Amino acid sequence: MMKCWVDRLSHISALFGAYLFFSIGLIIAYEVSARYVFNMPTIWVEEVSRLLQLWGCYLSMAWVLKKRKIIRITILLERLSGVWAKLAELISITIIALFSLVTIYYASSITYDSLQLNRHTSSMLGSPSWLFDVSIVVGFILLFLQCLVEFVTVIKQQNVEFNREHDI
Amino acid sequence: MIIVTVLLVMLSLMLIGVPIAFTLGGMGLSMLMLADFSPLIASQALVSSIDSFILLSVPLFLLMSNVLLKGGVGTDLFNAVQSWVGHLPGGLGIATILSCAFFAAISGSSVATAATIGTVAIPEMIKRGYPRHFVFGLLAAGGTLGILIPPSIPMIVYGVITEESIVDLFMAGIGPGIFLVLLFTAYSVYFALRNQSKDSAGIQGSPAKSTSAQRLATTLRASPVFILAAIVLGGIYGGVFTPTESAGVGLIVSLLIVAIRKSLSLANLHKAIVESLQTTVVIFMIIGGAKIFSKAITLYRIPQDITTLITSNIDQVGLFILVVCLVLLVLGFFLESISMLLIMVPVLLPSLGVLGIDPIWFGIIFVIMIECALITPPVGLNLFVIQAVGKADITEVIAGVYPFILLMFGAVICIFFIPDIALYIPFKM
Numbered sequence: 001m002m003k004c005w006v007d008r009l010s011h012i013s014a015l016f017g018a019y020l021f022f023s024i025g026l027i028i029a030y031e032v033s034a035r036y037v038f039n040m041p042t043i044w045v046e047e048v049s050r051l052l053q054l055w056g057c058y059l060s061m062a063w064v065l066k067k068r069k070i071i072r073i074t075i076l077l078e079r080l081s082g083v084w085a086k087l088a089e090l091i092s093i094t095i096i097a098l099f100s101l102v103t104i105y106y107a108s109s110i111t112y113d114s115l116q117l118n119r120h121t122s123s124m125l126g127s128p129s130w131l132f133d134v135s136i137v138v139g140f141i142l143l144f145l146q147c148l149v150e151f152v153t154v155i156k157q158q159n160v161e162f163n164r165e166h167d168i
Numbered sequence: 169m170i171i172v173t174v175l176l177v178m179l180s181l182m183l184i185g186v187p188i189a190f191t192l193g194g195m196g197l198s199m200l201m202l203a204d205f206s207p208l209i210a211s212q213a214l215v216s217s218i219d220s221f222i223l224l225s226v227p228l229f230l231l232m233s234n235v236l237l238k239g240g241v242g243t244d245l246f247n248a249v250q251s252w253v254g255h256l257p258g259g260l261g262i263a264t265i266l267s268c269a270f271f272a273a274i275s276g277s278s279v280a281t282a283a284t285i286g287t288v289a290i291p292e293m294i295k296r297g298y299p300r301h302f303v304f305g306l307l308a309a310g311g312t313l314g315i316l317i318p319p320s321i322p323m324i325v326y327g328v329i330t331e332e333s334i335v336d337l338f339m340a341g342i343g344p345g346i347f348l349v350l351l352f353t354a355y356s357v358y359f360a361l362r363n364q365s366k367d368s369a370g371i372q373g374s375p376a377k378s379t380s381a382q383r384l385a386t387t388l389r390a391s392p393v394f395i396l397a398a399i400v401l402g403g404i405y406g407g408v409f410t411p412t413e414s415a416g417v418g419l420i421v422s423l424l425i426v427a428i429r430k431s432l433s434l435a436n437l438h439k440a441i442v443e444s445l446q447t448t449v450v451i452f453m454i455i456g457g458a459k460i461f462s463k464a465i466t467l468y469r470i471p472q473d474i475t476t477l478i479t480s481n482i483d484q485v486g487l488f489i490l491v492v493c494l495v496l497l498v499l500g501f502f503l504e505s506i507s508m509l510l511i512m513v514p515v516l517l518p519s520l521g522v523l524g525i526d527p528i529w530f531g532i533i534f535v536i537m538i539e540c541a542l543i544t545p546p547v548g549l550n551l552f553v554i555q556a557v558g559k560a561d562i563t564e565v566i567a568g569v570y571p572f573i574l575l576m577f578g579a580v581i582c583i584f585f586i587p588d589i590a591l592y593i594p595f596k597m
Contacts, residue, residue, distance in 0.1 A: 018445035021227045028228070028416030032409060050219050053227070057218050060449045069446050070187040071454065073502050075546060077185040092186045099194045107211040136214050 006149045007066060013142055014063030020056035024049045043124040054132055058139025062146035065096065085160040090151065097147035100140040107136040171470055174199070188507045189450075193457030199464035210460045217459035218452050221412055222328055226276075227448040228415030229319050232422045233280035234440035236271075239426030241393055242284035245270055246292075248383075248390035255377035257364070260296055261306055261356025264289040268310035269349045272317035273397040274418065276324070277447075278542055282311025282550050286557040297371045302359060304560055305543075305568020308550040309352060309576075312539035315505070317345035318401060319411065322509055322538055325455065326531045329513045333528075334411045335404055339594035340528050344536065344579060347589055351575045392425040451506050458510035465515070475518040485523055489530075489584055492516065493537055500541025504549060508538060532590040533580055540576050543569040 031045035064070055077088055111133040113119070119129035154160060174195070181191040197210045236242075249270065250263040267285045275281055286307040293303045315322050318338030327334040364371050378386070400418045403409040409417060426432035432440075465471060482488050492512075499508050513534070520527055542550045551565045558565070583589050588596070 014445065015442070017449070018441045021445055021448060022231065022441050024224060025228050025231055025416050025419040028224070028413055029420040032413050032417055036408075046221050049224055050221055053220075053224055054215065054218050056227075056445070057449055057452045060445055061453060064446060064449050064453070067446070069450055070189060071450055071504055071507065072185050072187040073182045073547070074185065075502055076183045088185045091184060092190075095181070095186050095194050096190050099190055099197065102197060102207060103211055103214065106207050107214070110208060110211055132215055132219060133211075136211060 003149045003153065006062075006145045010062035010066050010142060010146050014060040017056040017058075017060035020052045020059075024052050024056070047121060047123050047125045047127055051127065051131060051135075054135045058135045059142065061139055062142035065143060065146050065150065081159070086154060086157070089154045089160045093147050093151050093154065097144055097151070100144040100147060103140045104137055104144065107133060107140065111137055170468060171473060174465070174468075174470065187453075188503075189453035189457035191457070192454070192461040192511070196457070196460030196462070196464040199468060200460075203467065205464075205467055209463055213459040213463050214456045217456045220328060221410075222324065222334060223452070223455070225319070225324055225334075225412040225415040226321050226451060227444060228412065228419050229276035229321060229324075230280075230444040230447055231440065232415060232419045233275035233277045233284075233314075234444045235419065235422045235426060235432065235437070236274065236393075237280050237284045238436040238440045239422070239429065239432040241390075241425065241429075241431075242267070242271065242288050244386070244390040245393050246285060246288040248386040250292075250375070251378035251383045251386040254375045256357075256374060258353075258357035258360030259374040260289070260293050260298065261360055262353050264293065264306055265310050265313075265349055265352045265356060268307075268313050269317055269345065270393060270397065272313040272315075272345065274319075274393060274400055274422075275314050276319040276321040278311045278314040278539070278550055279553050281314030282307055282553045283557055285310065286554055290554075290558045296375070298360075299363065299371075300558075300560065301564050301568035303568070304554050304558055304565040305570070305572055306352070306356065307558070308543045308548075308554045308565060308569050309572030311550045311553065312542045312576075313345060313348060315542075316341050316348065316532075316535055316539060318342065318404075319415065320535065321451070322505055322535055323531065324411065325451075325506060325509055326513060326534065328455075329510070330517060330527050330531070332531065336528050336594045337531055338401075338404060338411070340532050340590045341535065342593050343589045343591075344532050344583055347582065348536075348576070348579050351579060352572065355571060355575060392421075392428075396421050396425065454506055454510055458507075458514070461511075462514040471515050471518050474515055475522060478519045479522045483523075485525055486584065488519065488523055488525070489533060493533070493580060496534070496537040497540065497544070500537070500544050500548075502547055503541070504547060505538040505541055508541060509534070526587070526591065528594065529583075529587050529590050533583060536576055536580050536583070540573055543573060 027045050028049060031042055035041040080088055111130050114130040114133050120126040121129060178191060178195055182188060197207060200207055200209055246263060246267045249266045253259050253262045253266065256262060264285060267289065268281050271281050271284055290303055290307060294300060318341045320341055323337040323341060324334055327337050360371055396418060399421055400414050403414045403417065404411055482491065496508060520530055542548050545551060545566045551562060554560065554565050555562050
């Protein structure tokens with residue numbers, strides 16, 4: 001039940017993240033036309049694009065983990081089988097989960113400080129800093145939940161398979 | 169001692185399959201905590217590494233490439249180039265490399281370049297009797313031009329790490345890009361002439377020369393690609409756009425192209441958006457992890473120690489470049505491109521200043537070595553792309569890439585002795 005919900009949450013947040021990146025392309029093109037066609041450069045495009053990029057990236061991490069698309073070296077893993085393969089996978093997931101927990105703790109502290117001190121970015125738009133900081137907290141909570149689900153899934157699996165993954 | 173321990177732990181974690189992003193991030197965080205530095209540095213690094221307007225060009229160039237890939241513009245481009253050079257000896261090989269180069273000029277990705285042109289060129293070349301291993305090797309190597317000819321995603325990442333001008337890096341990639349195109353083309357002609365045969369077992373000559381009307385028709389059909397390349401590169405070089413803005417405008421123009429051609433369904437557009445996200449997030453996670461790692465090793469003074477080690481043992485630029493190239497060659501056997509860049513460059517950067525090496529010139533050599541990594545087994549990415557596109561056996565692809573790896577080494581040697589191949593366009597034109 002929990003697996004189903006967490007998987008769905010990761011999927012929806014990644015889809016949202018994907019369209020955030022797409023919308024960045026549109027608003028940057030709008031900025032160029034605002035500058036050259038309407039002679040009215042904006043003050044919000046750069047900062048909003050960076051904010052969307054942060055959210056788009058961190059919202060999608062959990063889905064990338066679920067899909068096992070994160071880049072790793074598989075030369076040794078491909079030769080492992082049975083309990084060793086399972087152990088290697090569990091160690092990986094545990095490290096990601098621990099990293100996520102520590103990050104959630106400290107990123108929450110930064111976000112709390114930003115809220116308390118009413119910090120703003122130093123740009124002309126002067127957006128609240130917590131909007132940037134909280135993306136890390138949300139992203140790593142999703143990632144941690146996905147780690148829990150993947151941990152249980154790997155334990156229940158008969159055979160763990162490793163894929164070579166692609167990047168650019 | 170610390171350097172050796174860090175290296176050993178990092179290698180062990182990577183070898184047991186911990187994702188590279190979390191190996192780097194986790195080690196950085198642990199090192200900070202062990203030395204009583206505030207772990208808040210790590211969280212701040214996760215924000216600051218991605219909160220960058222320059223990095224925005226990465227997802228946008230990827231989106232642009234994926235839209236064009238899914239929109240099937242490769243066929244038009246290949247047909248147009250083939251109509252001009254296809255009749256020459258080794259014409260299909262020349263057409264393939266030139267198509268890769270043109271597509272590279274509108275794409276920052278080697279995968280998109282190899283996949284787009286491979287889809288069209290592989291069946292055509294095999295039909296004409298070219299040996300399968302040569303075809304696969306040519307396409308795998310041709311695809312790597314995607315990251316040397318601007319725009320280039322590794323160059324953007326390199327520019328962000330070294331704080332060098334992305335525009336200068338892009339411009340410095342043009343000369344070596346053309347140089348590699350010439351080397352690959354010359355080899356294709358040589359190979360075709362050597363293996364040409366009138367029987368059915370060998371290469372069966374070149375296609376008939378196209379008429380002027382055919383050339384005009386195919387070129388007109390492919391013209392949006394050339395216009396897009398002119399907008400993207402001309403806009404950056406002419407100072408009209410920043411690289412990020414150029415990527416945004418390029419994305420809109422590529423959407424217009426596929427909309428006019430009616431060659432991209434909404435389902436495929438969705439696929440292009442999701443696939444671009446996946447690649448972007450994977451790259452950005454490594455960038456985030458590497459930023460934490462780089463902060464930690466700087467606080468431990470590891471890059472400074474390595475610089476001292478290098479400069480006290482190596483005082484010649486040539487020897488330094490040779491050592492770096494050998495290390496990159498070995499790393500390329502098991503690390504992918506962006507990881508190599510993010511692990512090596514922050515460590516080597518201080519040495520460049522001490523040895524008086526131009527970071528732009530070094531960046532180009534680095535990118536060519538990354539190109540080699542893209543086609544060296546066992547983890548060379550383009551090998552798997554071509555294996556998938558050409559429905560080939562991986563051993564056939566691997567057998568075909570070796571001559572091209574040697575040509576790339578040749579290019580590195582030439583750029584070492586004649587730095588102007590890279591530096592003439594950005595600084596002397």
